[in-house]
Amino acid sequence: MLDSEIFTWVHQLVGWLLQPVTLALLLLVAVAVWDIGVACGERLGGLRRWRALPQEQVERRARKRLERCDLIARLGPILGLMGTLIPLGPGLAALGDGDIQVLSVAMRVAFDATVLGLLGGMGGFVLGRLRRRWYDELLDGMQREQEVGDESLAV
Incomplete structure (x- = not known):
């Protein structure tokens, strides 16, 4: 039953996803680090300059940056879980064949993806919480x- 063509195709598709998921994780962490730098600039004086802007523009900027934080906070664990589960299939298959080397590489990739995602x-998450307080x-x-x-003016 599990040897049908459709399961073979699904397995190949999922195997092809490991590299894009890993690249997406690295990109996500890079965006998070960049956003932390932007937030440091905001906290060290950038927000004072925002006071000269109209309130609607401040709200729009704040909403955009908070949405980015929320996206990072949600996508990180999702991509990390995908990066964890994808190599475990071949790793467990290698264990069944007695190939401990392939299993150890798969486990290392799985744990690294989990850590990067988290x-x-x-x-x-932390940046979003801080920014919400700062913007409020x-x-x-x-x-x-x-x-x-x-x-x-009324007086």
């Missing part, structure tokens, strides 16, 4: 300044 997801504080401050300005 690292990227953790970076996106910024927008609250801008709103208070606008209310004070409106009150002084």
Whole structure:
């Protein structure tokens, strides 16, 4: 039953996915590291310059950056799990054939993919939480300044 053509095709398709998944993981971690650098720049003075912008533009920028953090936080573990499961099939098949070397390589790839996925997801999650707080504080401050300005015009 499990030797039918469709299972052979599925197995080949899944095997071809390992390299794109690994590249996507590396790209995701690189984007997370880059985004951490952007966030450091925001925290060290970039957000002060945002105060001169209209509130709608600040909200749009904040939403875009938070969406990127959320995407990193969600895709990291998904890609890590894919990168974990894909090499385990050939690794377990090699174990059945008694080839411990292939199994050890498959396990190493699987664990590396898991760690990369969790690292990227953790970076996106932490960065998203910090940014939410920073942007809320910024927008609250801008709103208070606008209310004070409106009150002084009314007097």
